[in-house]
Each structure stands twice: as structure tokens, then as C-alpha cells.
Amino acid sequence: MTTTLADHLRSLPDEALGALLQLRPDLVMPVPADISALAVRAQSRVSVARALDALDQFTLQILDGVRLTRDPGDGTTSVEAVVAAAQGVDATATRAALDRLRARFLVYGPDSALHVVASVDEVCSPYPAGLGRPAAELESRTAALCADPARLRRTLLSAPPAARAVLDRLAEGPPVGTVSAAARTGTDGGESPVRWLVENGLLVPISDGEAALGGPADAVELPREVGLLLRRDCGPLGRLEPTAPAVAAVRRDPKSVDSAGAGQAMEAIRHTEALVEAVAAEPVPMLRSGGLGVRDLRRLSRITGLDERTAALLVEVAYAAGLLGETEVPGAGSRAGVDQQVMPTGGYDLWRMLPLAQRWEQLAASWLAMTRQPGLIGQRDERDRPISVLSAEAERAGAPSARRETLGVLAEQEPGAAPDVDDALRLLAWRAPRRGKGREPAQREALSEAALLGLIGLGALTAYGRLLVAEATAARELADDDPLGLRPGGEQSPNEPSAAVQALDALLPAPVDHVLVQADLTVVVPGPPEPELGAELELVAEPESAGGASVYRVTATSVRRALDAGYAADDLHTLFRRRSRTDVPQALTYLIDDVARKHGGLRAGSAGAYLRSDDEPLLAELLADRRLGLLSLRRLAPTVLATPYQLGRMLDALREAGYAPVPEDATGAAMLTRGRTRRAPARVSAAARMAATLTTPRLTGPRLLGVVEQIRRGDAAARAARRAPVTVRAANGHTATGLTAAQAHTQALAVLQQAVRDRALVWVGYVDAHGAIASRLVRPVSIGGGYLRAEDERTEMLHTFALHRVTAAVLDE
Known part of the structure; x- marks a missing residue:
């Protein structure tokens, strides 16, 4: 007797069933009612596709081997047949890949009768291992040729070189190719290799090729027997790669890597601040279709001295970090009477007061978590429109995982190792070929963006970048062995900086609280200024250059700006005497006094x-x-x-x-105030939003055992439930002799009232809201207001039945 997946799951111990749920957590979201429901969900297309996406290339090739070696009669295969098909590979590696498939129940059954979950064939390619269909399914003439191995080999050896090249290409997979009808029939005036192959039965035309391609072309397919013959050297499954490809790396000094990354991190902070300040000076309007205009991006790029690609990235990161946001302003030209503008939020003012390392962490963590792909900006969408900054077309749900996977490859290398980019991408493609398909551009962009933000220095992942990636990965893999957070050290204090911040802070120069005023009225800040000093310099001087040591210049305009903000001449003299480690030049004193004398x-x-x-x-x-x-x-x-x-x-x-x-005001008093700073409503950063969604711990420990116990209990209740009595089935439309409908309804009400008093189980026949007839075993709780309220012990749910829809009720015996 054939064993179904549900029967196989029932026979498993709790540990094995828990291991399945841990590998495929989507099966318990929500928790299935019983084993049968779990089996149905495990064979669904969506769940099977999600499980396949997490498998490496070799495991998927072994799965193709299982599909390829199945018996056409009962659809089963054996472990020995799969091991034999994987030629050139150690049997231990093949069995390990089979164990991975069986642990996820994509393949189940004993070693001598392996079954493949039905949805695997629907989700995977219709050509296992890149081989075509058997010749018997394609054409009788080709089937006769393949039935004679000697004749098939002679025909193959007689193929012209051009035709043999076509066969070798199709033998690598996929086995289907397209060719114009003129080339296949030879009406183009030349000798077509495809025509020779078709005439000799080595290729079979597919009748629906022209309709599928939508043009004057035909499709041809290489029969499985021919493909196996061409693969006689490498095996039926083709070239197998049981181990991950090696990654070549250049060794660099870890200290140099961290220093280079820290310098780039400071540049990223400075450029982000310059961009946000440019937006604050002139808020950027949002397009009606969403996003920022190309002219506005070019203006910001020109003001900050950045190229458009870097400016677009930093605007996206600042928006994801909650430093920029939208606000509505009156707009006569808009349909709703308001327009939207992008401007700094209140969170930007708080961000500027943080130390440099914490400011960088907020930017880098938001970049890791944001579901946007800045590399798409400037490209064309499906409607041939350019993708702009902050537009919805740049949204990609897989962008965070692509960044984590790419940086994860760098984190696996030794400190200071700069891996080859192409090797790293090949490794990512081997680890998850289904999920990584089409992700190579996003992975390359992740490496370049990480270098711009300072996570990567000299091509290698920095020490603090390694810690940040580890923290982001750990946040997605929360374990519930300490669900209440009672373990000492299990939770970080909100005021305690993270390990990545501490590591970066040790590399950055200490903030300075002093300046060096020179005779030419330039002010040199020998390091990153403290927030208070930075605010004072922004008011009393004009920035000239930035970097590890920034330079400002005091001008008549800057002095007048400070006087307008409420400073007096004596206040400015005191400020420079207190902050300057050098003597205040006489020219600066005269400048302040001259401007102050004219001011007001x-x-x-x-x-x-x-x-x-x-x-x-x-x-x-x-x-x-x-x-x-x-x-x-x-x-x-x-x-x-x-x-x-x-x-x-x-x-x-x-x-x-x-x-x-x-x-001055109406009383004649001088109005000395700073200009009002407009801010957009506060926004939550992308990293904080992701942390808020990661509240569900992994299925480990007591939680996993509880889920398994709940499924077992539901399955036991479902199997213990018997078929509804004949009287209930008769009332639901089945053939039986008994009471009329009115009499059955009256008797049912009496039975239900008695069951409420006795708290007894009752079989209830009823007509649902769609007019379908059904029956359910429940325990009545109350009757009133024309409704019956009863509890289903199998699902532990409370149901409500309209009394006029109840057709019968019989006490459970």
C-alpha cells in the first residue's frame, strides 16, 4: 500500500517533526489543525518554492537526479539509483544532499522507495538535469532510432561538425532550442545543421513552438536518450559541483583596512549632512508621480560636489534613516490644493547631536535594512519612464537580504582579506541559485555602496562592519531560550553603544572643543568638532573645506549673521578667546567691532x-x-x-x-532672532522598522515542542471524530427514511437545549451561508436570540449557528 506524506509525518517522532518545522517555519504560520493539514501545506507550490530557494546548487542537482531516476510506474526511485546517476561524486556527498532533501520533506520515503513531493515538478524546470523528454513521448521515428543503441551511435558519429556543435550545446541544457522555419527546412539556400538533425531523428520539432514564440520560428527538442549518450563522459546529471567554489582573496593589513573604512565613514557622514542642509535651505518638491525630479537631484549634486549616483544613494539612506521626510505645503496648482516637499525631520537635529560613530551606525543600519535599491535610479521602468530618487519603482523587497548575503561572504573571510568580486558572486550563485537568479547587479551594487558608506575599506570588510553585519544577522535569528530577557547580558542597555559603534569610535579622531584662528581670518578645526562647537562655527564663520581637519573663514557676512542671531560684539570676542588655542588676531577683533558698530x-x-x-x-x-x-x-x-x-x-x-x-517691533525693541527652521514630521528609520517586525523568535526549544504537541493533539481529535449519524446525513440531503424537515428541526431544537444543560457533544447538521450542507461535532454553550453558540473541541474555536439553518441534531454516542 502506498504511504502518503501525511502517514509518513504521523510516523515521525516529535524531534524529527520539530526539525521539519524548524527548517520550514512557514508551515506553522498559522499552526495547522492536524497532520493532514500540515501535509497539504508542505506540498503547496508556495511552500515548496520557498524551501527550494534555500538550497544550494548541488542539492538541487541531486533533486534533479531523484526526478530523473523515478520509475514511470509508481513514481519512486532508490538511493542507490540516485548515487549511481551522480557519477564522479563521492557517494557520501550525494547521500548528504539526499538527507537535506528528506529533512525538508521535498523527498520522503524509505531508501528503496523515495517519493518526490508533487509540487516539486510544478515549481522546477520541466526538464530534469537539463535533459529532454524520452523519445517515445516525442516521435515514433526517433523512438525507433533510440531503441537501437548501435544505430543511434552510428548516426551520432556521422553528424557534420556544425550539427554536432548544436547537439553539444543542447546536451548541456536546456534541451530546447529555437530556429527559424527557413533554416530548419533549408529554404534559406544553405545546408542547415538543424535540418540534418531533424531528418536523421536526432532532434524533434515541437509542434507548438511557433505559437509559443509568437513569430516565424520553430522549436526543437533533444530527446533524453540522445542527451544521455552525449553525456557519457560526465554522467546523466551533467557536470556536478558538490563543494562551494573557492574565493580568491588579496591579503591586506587589517589596520589599514579599518583606517581606510573609518575615513570613508567620516566622509559619508559629512556628505549626508551637506545634502540634508542643502535640502533644508531649499526644500525639494515631490513629483506628482512620486520621487524627486532629475533637476533637483542635479542641483543637490552640484551644491555638495558629489556625483549624481552618490547623491542619490545618500538621499535614499538619509530618507531611510528618518533624517528626511515629506510634508504638505499649500499648492495652488495641485488637485488637492497641497503639494509635498522633502525637508529634514526633527530626527535630523537629534542625529547631529550624536557622536560620529553613532551617526554612522544609524546610516549604515538603515542602509542594510531599507527595501530600496538605489542602483535602479536613472534606469527605465516597464513603462519606459526614468526611475527617480524616492520613487516607488526603486522598491525591492529582496534588497536587504541581497546586502546581508553579499556582506556575509566578506565576513567569512579572514580579517583584512579582500575577495575577488567575481568569485564572491559565483559563491553566492552556488549557495542559492534559485533565489540569487537575477540578483547579481544588486549584489555588485551592495559592494560599491558598502564601500561608499565605509563598511568596506580597500576591498575588505572592516572590523566594525563585520560587527554590524553580525548584529543585523543576529537580529533576524532571535532564539527564544531566554524569552523573558532575564539572562544577564542577554539584552543591551538602550544607552550603551553597540560593539560596532565602540569599534569605530576607537578608530575615529576624538572630537575637539577648540579651534586655531589664523591671521588671515581662517579658523582651523583640528579634528571633528563637538556638536556645540560645530553649531557655533556654522553661525559665525563660512566653511571652506572639510575632512579630518576642517577650515572655516570669518567674514563680514558671517559676523553680521551672528549679530542678527542675538550675539553681541563682546559675546563674539569671548567666544573666539574661549575656543581658540592661538592668540586672536587683531584683524578679527577689528572686523567684529566694525560690523558691530554698523549693525543696528x-x-x-x-x-x-x-x-x-x-x-x-x-x-x-x-x-x-x-x-x-x-x-x-x-x-x-x-x-x-x-x-x-x-x-x-x-x-x-x-x-x-x-x-x-x-x-524692530512696535515698541522699538530690536528683533534679534534666528531664522525659523522648518522640519518635516518625524519618521522611523528603516532599521528600527525592521527591528520592530523581528519580534517573532525562531521555532526552537519549548515553543517548537508546543507547536508539535498542538498539531499532534489536533490530529488525534480529527482521527477520533466519527462520521455523522445517518439521521444527520439524511437531514443534509442523503437518502434515508425518517422525519419530515419540520419535525426534524423541532426535534433538533429540543436536543440542543438538552445538550446545553448536560454540556454534551452533539452532531449538528446545518446549511452554511453559501447554501452548502455540512455537519459538525460540537459542544453547545448557549441558545438565545435565534443563534446557537457551540465549541468545536477539535479546533478549539467557538462557532455560531443560526437556528433557522439547523437541519438536525443528534447526541454523540
């Missing part, structure tokens, strides 16, 4: 707007200044001028002309 000499107000000054010659100079003719200034009093324009426009015009006005 003019007072502007909003009376259209007006100008007030005790310096009458200065007002006369304004009236005579031709650059201010557009303001239409007129004298209201010896010390007051007025203009019909608004205050802001008048202030801008005066400052462009070189004057230093100060606005």
Missing part, C-alpha cells in the same frame, strides 16, 4: 515698512543711493524713511547694498 544703525519696521535712524546723514545717503531706487524711499521725518514695500523685501535690498539694518 538702521531700524526697520512694518508700517509699509519704515527706516529709523539717529544718523541723519546716513538716511540722506540712502535716499541718494541709486541701488535702492526700487524701494521708493521717502522721508517722513529727519530720522525716519518709509517705503510702500513689505519689511522683508526692504531688508533684503538694504543688505544686498551693503547696509546692516535690524528689524
